[in-house]
Every structure is written in C-alpha cells, then in structure tokens.
Amino acid sequence: MGDADPVKAIVTPVRLEYQCSAGRAATRFLRGLAQRKILGARSRPGEPVYVPPRGADPRTAELTEEMVEVSDRGTVVTYSIVRVPSENIKLELPYVCINVLLDGAGIPFFHVLQNCPLEEVRIGMRVRAVWVPDAELAPAVTSIRYFEPLGEPDVPFEEIEEHT
Amino acid sequence: MARDLGEGVLRGLHVLEYPYKRSLGPVLGPFFTALREQRILGIRTRTGRVLVPPAEYDPETGEALDELVPVGPGGQIVSWCWVARPRQKQPLPHPFAFALIRLDGADSALLHAVDAGEESRLRTGARVRPRWAEEPQGGIRDLACFELAE
Numbered sequence: 001m002g003d004a005d006p007v008k009a010i011v012t013p014v015r016l017e018y019q020c021s022a023g024r025a026a027t028r029f030l031r032g033l034a035q036r037k038i039l040g041a042r043s044r045p046g047e048p049v050y051v052p053p054r055g056a057d058p059r060t061a062e063l064t065e066e067m068v069e070v071s072d073r074g075t076v077v078t079y080s081i082v083r084v085p086s087e088n089i090k091l092e093l094p095y096v097c098i099n100v101l102l103d104g105a106g107i108p109f110f111h112v113l114q115n116c117p118l119e120e121v122r123i124g125m126r127v128r129a130v131w132v133p134d135a136e137l138a139p140a141v142t143s144i145r146y147f148e149p150l151g152e153p154d155v156p157f158e159e160i161e162e163h164t
Numbered sequence: 165m166a167r168d169l170g171e172g173v174l175r176g177l178h179v180l181e182y183p184y185k186r187s188l189g190p191v192l193g194p195f196f197t198a199l200r201e202q203r204i205l206g207i208r209t210r211t212g213r214v215l216v217p218p219a220e221y222d223p224e225t226g227e228a229l230d231e232l233v234p235v236g237p238g239g240q241i242v243s244w245c246w247v248a249r250p251r252q253k254q255p256l257p258h259p260f261a262f263a264l265i266r267l268d269g270a271d272s273a274l275l276h277a278v279d280a281g282e283e284s285r286l287r288t289g290a291r292v293r294p295r296w297a298e299e300p301q302g303g304i305r306d307l308a309c310f311e312l313a314e
Contacts, residue, residue, distance in 0.1 A: 031174075
C-alpha cells in the first residue's frame with residue numbers, strides 16, 4: 001500500500017485460545033480414530049448410536065456408556081459447497097462439506113468430500129472414509145483425510161429423510 | 165494436538181480465530197488515513213460537539229456527519245484502568261493502562277493505551293501525548309499508544 005492511497009479497510013482479527021478437555025466420551029472416540037476406528041456410544045441396544053459420543057443421550061439424558069464401532073462408510077444426508085477459504089481446512093476451493101450418516105450410526109457425522117465433481121454430489125450418495133497413512137494416525141479427526149464416493153447405488157431419500 | 169492427562173482424558177488447544185477485514189467508509193477511512201500521517205481527526209456535529217473517534221451519524225440526532233476537524237495531538241485522561249498482566253495481543257508487552265482520552269478540541273473520549281511505566285504515575289486529568297508507530301500500517305496501531313506529557 002503506497003502512502004498516497006487512502007486507507008479503505010483495516011484488519012481486525014478476533015482470536016480466542018481455549019484449553020479444551022475432550023472429556024471421557026470424546027476421548028474414547030478420539031483414541032479410536034488413532035486405530036482407524038469410528039466409535040459411537042448408546043445408552044443400550046436398540047437406542048441410537050451417537051457419533052461422536054458426548055456421554056449422554058440428548059433425548060433422555062441417560063448415560064451412553066456402551067461404545068459401538070460404526071462403519072467408516074455411509075450416506076451423504078446433507079452437504080454444502082464451500083467457496084471461501086478457511087485457515088483450518090486447507091483444501092483446494094471449491095470443496096464439499098458433508099454430513100454423512102455412517103452405517104450403524106444414529107446421527108450424521110461432519111467431514112469433507114473429495115474426488116467427486118461438484119455437480120455429482122447429492123443426498124443419498126454412498127461414500128467412504130479415506131484415512132491417513134499409519135504413521136500419521138493420531139487421536140484427532142484429521143486421521144480421516146476426507147470421504148470419497150464409494151460407487152454404490154444411492155440410498156432412497158425416504159430412508160434417510162429424518163437426517164436431512 | 166491433544167495431549168494425555170494423567171486420568172487418560174485428552175486435552176488440547178482449540179483456537180477460534182476470525183481475521184476480519186472491515187471496510188471503513190467515508191468517515192473512518194479519512195480518520196485512519198490521517199492517523200497514518202500522524203494526524204488525528206474528529207467530526208463536528210450540528211450543535212458544535214466534536215466526536216473522536218469520528219462517527220458517521222450524530223449519536224443524538226441521527227444526522228449524517230461530514231465535517232472532519234483536526235484534534236489533539238495532546239489530551240487528558242478522563243478515566244483509566246491498569247493492566248498489570250498484559251495479554252499477548254494487547255498494545256504493549258509490559259504493564260500499561262487502558263484509558264479514555266479526551267483530545268484537545270474534542271468533546272468525547274478515545275479509548276487507547278497509555279504507557280505510564282507504573283500505576284502510581286497515573287491520575288484522572290493527566291496530560292498525555294501520542295507516541296506514533298515507527299512503521300505505520302493503516303490502523304489504530306499507527307498510534308502506538310499515549311504517554312504522559314509532564
């Protein structure tokens with residue numbers, strides 16, 4: 001910016017640093033990711049499996065102490081095309097964020113979709129997780145690099161409607 | 165990255181940051197442009213009050229304002245608060261005061277930092293003068309802080 005140019009804008013960053021405790025439930029989920037496992041939890045058999053687990057069933061407040069491994073494959077139930085950059089997701093723009101209902105899970109899970117042309121993303125599309133190499137596995141969501149299309153037939157809308 | 169605490173529960177740093185860029189408009193644009201040139205501008209309302217920092221609209225009547233006037237550079241402390249342990253992003257790395265400063269010729273006060281050395285040197289009504297940044301960037305920190313004038 002040359003000194004002759006008027007000042008037309010200023011940068012006003014907002015930054016908050018938190019020391020977060022994952023808590024017991026999410027800690028087990030994160031440790032599972034370091035072993036290529038996606039762990040949810042439920043209060044008892046027949047009840048929804050929450051992924052990631054928060055420790056209790058939000059409908060009944062019952063503890064969800066039973067850990068259940070869900071599949072790393074699932075169905076896109078909602079998605080959003082991202083066209084603005086952000087610091088924490090360094091992917092080439094535009095890319096797709098998805099809510100994916102993993103097989104065996106009772107609620108969708110948030111991640112990004114790659115290896116898929118934008119115009120082909122759709123609700124009902126089958127996808128799978130692509131994991132980082134073993135040496136990079138860590139107790140963090142970044143152990144899953146992204147999801148990609150699985151090539152299976154779509155799931156009918158009626159079967160996932162409650163999650164869309 | 166998460167680290168392991170004794171009880172096996174993971175803990176980690178979570179940073180929430182938004183690098184907002186704000187466009188300034190017809191009043192704050194000239195204010196920051198002048199600041200880069202080590203001048204401070206206020207704005208005059210219809211009743212003759214001078215507001216610093218300048219507002220686009222009279223806060224009492226809602227009238228649009230456009231009469232920018234120079235103020236300061238000296239002023240006096242209207243109110244202040246000592247910051248004994250500054251945080252990382254605050255204006256000064258050592259203890260300082262945040263103060264409301266009424267610049268000469270102004271009727272309202274500007275919030276800024278005062279580098280006073282120690283708390284006992286501060287008082288309401290104390291005269292201050294600006295210390296300018298060595299390399300202006302086009303922002304409020306072009307006015308690095310105020311310091312006691314006497």
